[in-house]
Amino acid sequence: MKTQHKLNQEQYQDKSEAYLHSSVHAEGQEFGKMRMLIQQHKLKNILDLGCGGGHVTYQIAAYADQVIAYDLTPEMVKLVQQQSKQKNFSHVIGQVGSAEQLAFDAATFDCIISRYSAHHWQNVGQAMLEMNRVLKQHGKIIIFDILGHSNPVFDSFLQSIEMIRDPSHVRDYSLQEWTHFAEYAGFRIETIEKQHVALNFQHWVQRMQTPIEAINTIRYLQQAVSDEVRKYYQIQDDGSFTSEALYLVLSKN
Template sequence: MNTQQQLNQDQYQGKSNAYLSSSVHAQGVEFAKMQQCIQQNQFKRVLDLGCGAGHVSYHVAPLTEHTIAYDVTPDMVALVCQQAKEKGLTQIQGQQGAAEALPFADQSFDCVISRYSAHHWQHVGQAMQEIHRVLKPHGKVIFVDILGSGQPILDTFLQTIEMIRDPSHVRDYSLQEWMKFAEYAGFKVEEVEKQALHLDFNSWVARMKTPENGAATIRYLQDKVSDVVRQYFEIQADGSFKTEVMYLVLGKTG
């Protein structure tokens, strides 16, 4: 049986170094916002949920007493532990597991951060409830992820090319869907911002080792879509394009 967690592991095993060196993942205005949030609230224990190559952990760990880099892919966790040792970030501890079943006690963390991970989760609603459980009262959750669209013509295109590139893709959720997840789990929405993410096509598919026929299919779709889709995603002649990214801060009341 091929579960979503196994599919994620298969897709990302052996790709950790590509994500470590990826400028898309290593850079972003959101890191300064995360650091500011941790400093202002004096958060000491942070969970980097779906840590990937660990970029969130590297940015926030110096401000904390304990940062756990948590990911479903063992290869990613091993890489973060190695990098943390090389960087002298003794605050970082790696742990492997799924977002829907967090192996931590109730109220273990001051802050949970998840960046470019939730669109791979099998059950975001279940994961949100787990996050709520392990978060301390008055703690905060920060999500950064690619936004889906409430307009079907745009959403169908985005979800399609995402899954052709990476079969472990589940869904880029719309802002409305995120609001429902937050409300259902009992969180209060504190901050919502949108950012633009420009993706170079060649590095985007190379990072995931997308087969040539998959990349060609994506390029075919890019060539055939309507002007509405082409203009919204700012699709370039070489296939590079732009997507919307959400920066979401949720708070847990008492």
Template sequence: MSDVTGHGDHSAVVERQFGGQAAAYLSSQVHAQGEEFAQLHERVARIDAPRVLDLGCGSGHVSFQLADLAAEIVAYDLSPRMLAVVGEAAIERGFNNIRTVQGIAESLPFADDSFDVVCSRFSAHHWRDVGLALREARRVLKPGGLAAFIDVSASEQPLFDSFLQTVEMLRDTSHVRDYAPSEWAQRVGEAGLVMTSSSRQRLRLDFETWIERMRTPDVMRDAIRHLQRDVGQEVRDAFEISDDGSFTTDMLVLWATKEHV
């Protein structure tokens, strides 16, 4: 595995941002619901008793959605407090096939070719080195296995991309980058995975809930609102920004596999 020197500082920022809000993410409707779950469930159901890695599991929504299909699910995340919430919720829901493992996406403590499915949802924009994390995902995926990457998607247009990255960073200092579809395609290919399909969805975010979930300081919250009001009309239209600050952004659902050698 490659050197991950320098990840400690960023990991601390991520844990500071998310650890204390683990329960809020468990109850978040944005994270608990989504039409992509039906696609994921349908595709994973084609695999007999799969072993699944929920990469950057957060509060465990992918794990819970797939628990009835899998022989084992490993819920993997940087945050110990997130993993504690996942473990408790799994017990409460009777999912005995979910276990939690702590670590970073760029250095997975698993053997080569050990998972039938690797899925990551709303995590990649926090990875310090997305290319390295994708190579690790490929390494632990079995040949012919299913990989799914689901995340907020940046625009291919620089103006819209700049706006999104700015509001994301103001809200959450652990944010690294939302990637555009072309960036995803390039990085997935460079990691040695074969992209089989991708689709776009629109995601509506209620401003107050979005801010409260991350406990964004008032100064940052106010900066986002000022930015929303001061940008040009084409940006406001592209993100469907409402008077209360709520807005819509793109999501990318990307499917890939690891070819047999």
């Protein structure tokens, strides 16, 4: 039986290099916010949850005593270990596992960062409870992810093209949903900020090795939707578009 976790592993097992070299993943104003928070609160033991190509790890490693690069896909973890070694980050440790079952003792981390990962998780509520368990008192959670929408018209379009591009996609959650997850897990919300992420269509589908028939379906949807949807996502003639992203900081009191 193919589980959601197995589907995720299959989708990403041969894409580590693509994500390492993706400008969308390697760049972003959120990195500066992360570094500032880490330095301000002297957060030294950090979990990069759903590390992917490792860009969070590379950005914050110089400010931490230890970083655990944690991902469901072994190939991603191996890549981050190799890159960290080349960058002389000897305090970066790679570990394979799921967000819903964190293989760490209670109160292990000062900070947990998850960037562009949560939309693949099988059960965000369970993952948030696990994050609370392994986070120290007064620790910080930083989540950055593509933001869903409370308007069903906008949301249905986004979820549809995401899943057609990548069948392991679960959901881009709305701000209301993230607020619910945070409160459910017992976190206090400190910061809510929105950013816009411009996505080059050709790079977006190439990175995932999306089949041509799926690409054609996405382009059909982009052309068939209302002007309201096209304007909201700033859909260009070549298929490139813009999504909203959420920068969320939570604390454990």
